Amino acid sequence: MDAVEIKESRADVALLVATLICIASSSSIAHEYASRFLDMTVAFGAVFNIRAFSCAAHAVGLAAGFGTAAFIKRTSVSHLRGTRALGAFFLSQIGLSAIFYAAFAFHAEPVIVALQIPIAALSALFIATMLHYAAPLPKSTVLICISLCIGIPAFIAQGVFGALETAPLAATTMSHIGLLCVGLVCGLRFFQHQAANAPLETESAAYGAQLDVENSSNSQRALIQPWFLVWVVVFTYGAAFGFYHVIPLGLPTPASFGVTAPVIRISSNLLGAGLATALLISSFSSGPLVTSVIWNKFYRLVFPLAVLAGLLIPFTQAQGYLLSITCSETALYYFDMIIALGCIVICKTLHADATSVFAHAFFARSSGFLAGNIAGAIAHEICLLLNELISCVGIIAFILLFLVTFNTNGEKYAKTVWGILPKEDPKSRFDRKLHERCLQLAKEFQLTEREAQTLELLAQNKRPKEISNDLVLSVATIRTYVQGIYTKIDVHSHDELLKEIEKE
Template sequence: MSRETEERSAQGAAGSLLAALGRTPLIAAAIGTYFAWWNLYHDEGFLFLPNYFNQVESCVACYLGALLACVIVAVLRVSWRRNIRGWITGLAIAQGVLSLLFYGAVFLHEAALVIIAQLLISASFFVMLFFLVRALASLPLSQAGVLIALSVGLYGLLESLVWAITMAAPFLSLRMALHLLLLGGGLLLAWNAPGCGDAGPVAKTPDDAGCFRIPAPLVLHVGAYWFVFGMTHALASGVIPIGHDKLLPCYLGSVAASLVFYFVFARGDRTERIWPRVRAAIFPLTMLSFLLLPFANSGFTFISIGFAQCAMDTYLAFYLLATLAVARKIGWGFMRTAIAAVLLAVPFIMCGVVAGDVLKVSLPLNALFYNVLTVLAFALLVAGTFWVGDDRRAGLVWGLEKKLSPKRFEDEETAKRCAQAAEKFDLTKREGEILLFLAQGMNAAAIAETEVISLNTARTHIARIHRKMNVHNQQELLRRLKEL
């Protein structure tokens, strides 16, 4: 191939990549803009109302809004499947009205009304987020990972920009105008983002796919991390006096999270093996963010709070990517997977927030307090991270990859012959299962991978089957089965 031909090929590949990207970055821009819009309401409620109980009501309202969004999406799925753009428009109008309600409540100093407004704003945001992330479900996982990283970075940058403007001109009317500007920008981006206006299901499998049992190690993993993040979030409000000086490191921490997530999970082909990286990156980042909390009030506020936000947003980005990956692996539609992900995470983070607030008002925040909490957090995170075992086991547990069993094979004749052979040659129940795998043409390595056992264990089972059936290899075993 000549140099000129190679250059043409490279240009063609670059052109194909640009064509493949198309307007998909608009999805990331819409997600980032809406995230910034939503989180600013979470922050500003406790800034303007000094009688807030250290942010706990705001957090609980936001997460209850996520649960309400799940109900709305599930109950009204027929409606939004027919007209998603109509839903997006209706949500934007409702969000504009709720924004005015929020600032009216702030102006009147009505804390209860502020909390109600935050709950409804959160519900509308999570419904919108469902539509936006759903658009990512039709993209390759590697591309979706890059877009998630971009959205988290944009979310932090937009919040930093709003913070800088409002610090320079601290007027309530300006804040309201900036929030409405973000809302309008998010609507415009969502309206033009590919996939957000599609009426049909995005996922390759229907949303009414069969049930799937969530493994206990996965529940422990999700519960441990979100509980620790909730507790860290609540404790940070106790260590640092609530005010504008705490917000900028949070926003910059989100920007840092986008970079960490991209280099650890989304760059190149890393989205194909995201589960082992939880152990390598998420665990030390989360643990370090918790260890830095006691230093927040001793001159390291910026680093401590920023690190805590970076850890939480990195895990959030991973959780979004994992939701897309799991939906593809287990054959669920995106709606069911997303709702399951929310229902699995929200109760634990709410418990963490409440626990953190109760502890910080009940006990002195001294060295003993943090030492005990650190030990508990470390034990939770170790159990949630390492209980799953090696990387192959982690892929099965965290990825919810279905473990094949002999019952899944549809070849009734083969299954019947294997059952006869097991009875005739006095095979154990386990050896009978392995025999069915062998009859389907699987070798020792494939059986070990499917059954999550060691290669030596698989070979031991096969050797016992060969000895009992008086065969020496798989070909002889297949012939012996045909003779039955």
């Protein structure tokens, strides 16, 4: 691949990320803007906290969108990947957003709440659809993309639109619609580049060859129906975070060091997104990206942060519960990043449909979040969330999270139940060992990403011409990579390289 092609591929990645950011931001902005202005309302002779209904509506929309993407036919999903479908999505979002802000002008609170369902549902559906193009990307690019696609929407919804809280409604409306227009332009240009060059599809073929460690047909059939235990883990954590999201509605919100409660909520959200991004980059910047490593980080970081968030709530009321919400938001953002990263590994390893994998995982997460949201809203309406009750909630959350986490923390369990190695025949075991050895050599001798791919194909006894076909590069470029590998590993022939690879 020459320099022009590399530049075009990077442009495609930038356009894809920008499109995903705009799609995710649209849903987040609507929800956060509603949460800032909705409060108590009277209906049917009773007083309700309509903000809790707003949170539930947003969660319903996300669950509906991801659920639709998970269970519709693959041919139907393919029809959503293109300029027409994407254009229809953004135009629908623009129309819904215009009605959404008009409802604020007329104080139509039920309309404000109800519109969050289609806005969130459409966003979730098209996020799952567009993630099909992110799955083939290399690890370093994946880490950056996940960080940007989760962190920047949080910054836009909380930071940018938080600053617009006191601005005229027209300014907020135009800003939101302007963001959607940017997403529309980026999405259309992305599909135009794909039609002309298809660099991301080419990368998919290269990485599919690199990570071929399992019989994809059997694994893919199993993957379409998500495993019960996996669903329980993701659902339970989602429920805990959903409950934490509602708990502050029932707590006093004193100013902390002269800072009001809304500012505390915004600050803790932004801080949580930043800390989660730092954790993601530091956790996976080195070493191979495999399921067992991802699961290890999950139960060593997400579990303690989620439990700590519940235990801190009763002790931080005097400070506006900043510490508790920060822990909860950090755990939630990192949890979402871990799920996305795990989905990408599964897609690469099993050659599975990326939309189905992402949609199933986030459908479980969104369903759990919705259940926790509803439970928290009911608790808020029925009884006062006193310190004693909050302490009980923290203990219950600890027990549930402990049970679903530490009964599934073994490396073998992570590999088998999560679908990476359902059954290993001798050939699959040999291929996996070969792949792990090549990763070890690549790290030890500091091979570049392309050199690491070339090394693994050399280990499979492929010649430069075959490798050039697999990686869609010129033979001359492959020979340059081979010479670099020989120099760094200090071997002088293909036979010497194979002997080095066979060493334990």
